[in-house]
Amino acid sequence: MTDQALSAHRTPTAVDAVAEHYVSRLAELSPEFAVDKALPGRRGELDDYSPEGLAALSDLARSTLRELDGVEAVDEVDRVTLSAMRERLGLELELDEAGERLRHLNTIVSPVQSLRDLADLLPTDTVEDWEAFASTLRAVPRAFSQYAESLLLARERGLVPARRQVEACISQARAQARESTSSYTVLLGGAVTADGEPLPAALSEELARAAAAARSGYASMAETLRTELLPVAGEADAVGRERYARLSREFLGAVVDLDETYEWGREQMAAIDAEQRSIAVELYGSGTSVVEAMKRLNADPARTLHGTEALREWMQMVSDAAITALDGTQFDIPAPLRTLECRIAPSTTGGIYYTGPSDDFSRPGRMWWSVPEGTTEFATWQERTTVYHEGVPGHHLQVGMQTWLREELNSWRRLACWVSGHGEGWALYAERLMADLGYLDDPGDRMGMLDSQRLRAARVVLDIGVHLGKERPAELAVLPGVGEGVWDAPSAWAYLRHNVAMHESFLRFELDRYLGWPGQAPSYSVGQRLWEAARDEALAAGTSLTDFHTRALRLGSVGLDVMGEALRA
Structure with a gap:
C-alpha cells in the first residue's frame, strides 16, 4: 500500500469542524499542548495551572459536548469521532467534578515532572527558538505559583495526595532546583543553533538567568509542598474502589470487572512463570531457576552494554532494523515514520518513554531513556523488547500513523486523544507480536520479553490489590517476611522484588508510580488483553492479521470500548 493510499483524502464534515474547533481552542488555552504538537500558539509561555485555568479547560469540554449534540455523523469516521469525543470529554468533566x-x-506525570520534561520538546534550531526557550523558563515560577493555588484549594476540600507522593515530589523538585542536578544545566550546557553556531553572548547570559529563575520556581514549589501539603498528607496509599473505578475508566476507555481482572492477573503471572522456567532450563540446563538464569544473562559480556552512548547506539540499531524488516511485510509504514530517534533523556528518573512526532513531522518520533544516576551497564536481553514496545511496531508506529492520517482523521483524533489502555495495550501487544514473528527467538531475548510481560501482569495484581484493599494472595503471603493481610506498600515491594528482574532503583520508581497513579499501570496488560480479544474476534470473522492491524491503527487512539464497537461495525 502506498503512502498516498494510506492517507486517502476525505471531505471534512460538520463533526470534524467541531473537533477542529476544540483543538484550536485547546492550543490557545494550552501553550504546552501547542508546542508538543507543533501547532500555532503562544510560544515562550506555559499553561495556566490555577483553578481558573483548569475551569477554562472544563468549560471547553462542556461547550464542545453541546456542539456535538448539534451535528450528525455522515460516515463511520464521524461515528467513531462522536463516540470517542463524548466518552473522553464526558469522563474529563466527571473527573474534574471529583x-x-x-x-x-504524583511522582511521574504531575506538573512537577511535566514542567521539567517540556524543555526536552522545545525547538532549539534558531536564535528565536532559544529566545522563546528562555521565556518559557522564566514562566516556570508563575506556573508553580498557580499550581500551588490549585493544590491548596484541593486541600481545603480534603483532597490531599498521599504522603509518599508529596515526599517524592519534594525530592524531585529539590533536585531540579540544584544547578548541579537540574536537567536545565544539561540542556543549556551545549546550547547551539541547528547549524552548530554558538548563541550570542547576551542570549547565553539570558538563558542562564532564565534557568536560574526556573530552578528558583522549583525550590519554591518544594517548600510549598513541604510546609503546606506534607503536614496534612495521609499515610494511606490506597484510593478505594469508587475512585479507582473512575480512574480505571480514564486509562482504559472501557469498563472492566475489577475483581475478575485481579484474578486474571494472577493467572497471567502463573502462566508467564511457567514459560520462564522452561526457558531457564533451555538456556542453562536442568535445575536452573529463573533467577539463576537471569543472573547468568546479566553476567554475559555478549549481552551487556557499557555506558549511555553504547545504549543509545544499540537502541537505534535495533529500532532501524525493525523498521526495515517490518515495512512492506507485516505493516505498510509511511516514509516519515521510517525515522525514529533514540535519545538519552537529560533527566534521571528511570523512565523509558516515547514522544510522538510534531504534526508536520519536522520533529520525528523519539524514544527516550531516563537513566538513573550511577547506572552505567545495561542488559540487552531485557531491553530488545523495550525497543519494540516504544518504537516499531509499538508506540512509534501507532502514534505516528494517527499523526500521518491527516487527510482522514481530524486533528482531535490525530493529536489530542490518547488513551493509555489503547496505546500501552498496543505496545505490549506489539512485544508479543514480535515474539510470534520470530524476532525474539533467542532464548535470552524471549526471557526479557516475558520479564516485561511479567512486570505488567504483576502490577495488575499489585495495583488493584493495594488500591481496593484486597487480601494478599496465597502466592504473596508465603514469601519470607510478608505473611497474610491486606495489600500495602511493603507487601507490594516484596511482590515486585520476587517477581521482577529489574535494578532496585528502577523498582523503587515503579512502585511509587503505581501507588500514586492508580489504574494506569494495569492499563498495559488489560489493554493488551482487550487488543488480543479484538484481534481474535476479527480473525474468527475472516479478517487477515495484516488487515486487522491496518484497520485498527487507522482508528487512532480511542477508548477500548469505542475501538471494539468500531471494529465490529
Whole structure:
C-alpha cells in the first residue's frame, strides 16, 4: 500500500469542524499542548495551572459536548469521532467534578515532572527558538505559583495526595532546583543553533538567568509542598474502589470487572512463570531457576552494554532494523515514520518513554531513556523488547500513523486523544507480536520479553490489590517476611522484588508510580488483553492479521470500548 493510499483524502464534515474547533481552542488555552504538537500558539509561555485555568479547560469540554449534540455523523469516521469525543470529554468533566485535576500530584506525570520534561520538546534550531526557550523558563515560577493555588484549594476540600507522593515530589523538585542536578544545566550546557553556531553572548547570559529563575520556581514549589501539603498528607496509599473505578475508566476507555481482572492477573503471572522456567532450563540446563538464569544473562559480556552512548547506539540499531524488516511485510509504514530517534533523556528518573512526532513531522518520533544516576551497564536481553514496545511496531508506529492520517482523521483524533489502555495495550501487544514473528527467538531475548510481560501482569495484581484493599494472595503471603493481610506498600515491594528482574532503583520508581497513579499501570496488560480479544474476534470473522492491524491503527487512539464497537461495525 502506498503512502498516498494510506492517507486517502476525505471531505471534512460538520463533526470534524467541531473537533477542529476544540483543538484550536485547546492550543490557545494550552501553550504546552501547542508546542508538543507543533501547532500555532503562544510560544515562550506555559499553561495556566490555577483553578481558573483548569475551569477554562472544563468549560471547553462542556461547550464542545453541546456542539456535538448539534451535528450528525455522515460516515463511520464521524461515528467513531462522536463516540470517542463524548466518552473522553464526558469522563474529563466527571473527573474534574471529583477534583482529580485540582489534586494532581504524583511522582511521574504531575506538573512537577511535566514542567521539567517540556524543555526536552522545545525547538532549539534558531536564535528565536532559544529566545522563546528562555521565556518559557522564566514562566516556570508563575506556573508553580498557580499550581500551588490549585493544590491548596484541593486541600481545603480534603483532597490531599498521599504522603509518599508529596515526599517524592519534594525530592524531585529539590533536585531540579540544584544547578548541579537540574536537567536545565544539561540542556543549556551545549546550547547551539541547528547549524552548530554558538548563541550570542547576551542570549547565553539570558538563558542562564532564565534557568536560574526556573530552578528558583522549583525550590519554591518544594517548600510549598513541604510546609503546606506534607503536614496534612495521609499515610494511606490506597484510593478505594469508587475512585479507582473512575480512574480505571480514564486509562482504559472501557469498563472492566475489577475483581475478575485481579484474578486474571494472577493467572497471567502463573502462566508467564511457567514459560520462564522452561526457558531457564533451555538456556542453562536442568535445575536452573529463573533467577539463576537471569543472573547468568546479566553476567554475559555478549549481552551487556557499557555506558549511555553504547545504549543509545544499540537502541537505534535495533529500532532501524525493525523498521526495515517490518515495512512492506507485516505493516505498510509511511516514509516519515521510517525515522525514529533514540535519545538519552537529560533527566534521571528511570523512565523509558516515547514522544510522538510534531504534526508536520519536522520533529520525528523519539524514544527516550531516563537513566538513573550511577547506572552505567545495561542488559540487552531485557531491553530488545523495550525497543519494540516504544518504537516499531509499538508506540512509534501507532502514534505516528494517527499523526500521518491527516487527510482522514481530524486533528482531535490525530493529536489530542490518547488513551493509555489503547496505546500501552498496543505496545505490549506489539512485544508479543514480535515474539510470534520470530524476532525474539533467542532464548535470552524471549526471557526479557516475558520479564516485561511479567512486570505488567504483576502490577495488575499489585495495583488493584493495594488500591481496593484486597487480601494478599496465597502466592504473596508465603514469601519470607510478608505473611497474610491486606495489600500495602511493603507487601507490594516484596511482590515486585520476587517477581521482577529489574535494578532496585528502577523498582523503587515503579512502585511509587503505581501507588500514586492508580489504574494506569494495569492499563498495559488489560489493554493488551482487550487488543488480543479484538484481534481474535476479527480473525474468527475472516479478517487477515495484516488487515486487522491496518484497520485498527487507522482508528487512532480511542477508548477500548469505542475501538471494539468500531471494529465490529
